[in-house]
Amino acid sequence: MVQYRQAGFDASFGALSDATRRGVLEQLGRADASITALAERFQMTLTGMKKHVSVLEKAGLVSTEKVGRVRTCRLGLRGLAEEAAWIESYRQLWAARFNELDIVVEELKRKESADER
Numbered sequence: 001m002v003q004y005r006q007a008g009f010d011a012s013f014g015a016l017s018d019a020t021r022r023g024v025l026e027q028l029g030r031a032d033a034s035i036t037a038l039a040e041r042f043q044m045t046l047t048g049m050k051k052h053v054s055v056l057e058k059a060g061l062v063s064t065e066k067v068g069r070v071r072t073c074r075l076g077l078r079g080l081a082e083e084a085a086w087i088e089s090y091r092q093l094w095a096a097r098f099n100e101l102d103i104v105v106e107e108l109k110r111k112e113s114a115d116e117r
Contacts, residue, residue, distance in 0.1 A: 008082070009082075011058055011060070012061070013083070015059040025075070028073055032073060034071060034072050035053055035071050059076075060078035061075070061076045061078065
C-alpha cells in the first residue's frame, strides 16, 4: 500500500473533523468570504472563526489575504486528492469484504432452504 505523509493527513483529517470547518470549506467553494462574513454565517465570534480558519490554513485547505482591515479567505491550492485516494483504497477493501459476506449469506440461505424441504 502507498505510504502517505502522516503529518499532512493528520492536519487534513483534523481540519475536516469539525462540522463548522467543513461548512467553511463548502461556503468558500461557492465564493471567497471575509472572516467577518463567515463568523456571521456560522453565528460565532470573530475569534472563534479565526481559530477555525487558522486550522484550515495550517492544513493548506484555505488561504487568507489581508487587505486593509479585511482578511479574505479562499480555498487553498492544496486539494484532497491524496486523502481521497487513501479513503478509496479502504472503500474498495470494505466493498470486497462485504461482497464475500454476501456470498456466505447466500450460501447459508440456500442450505437452509434445502434443509427445509
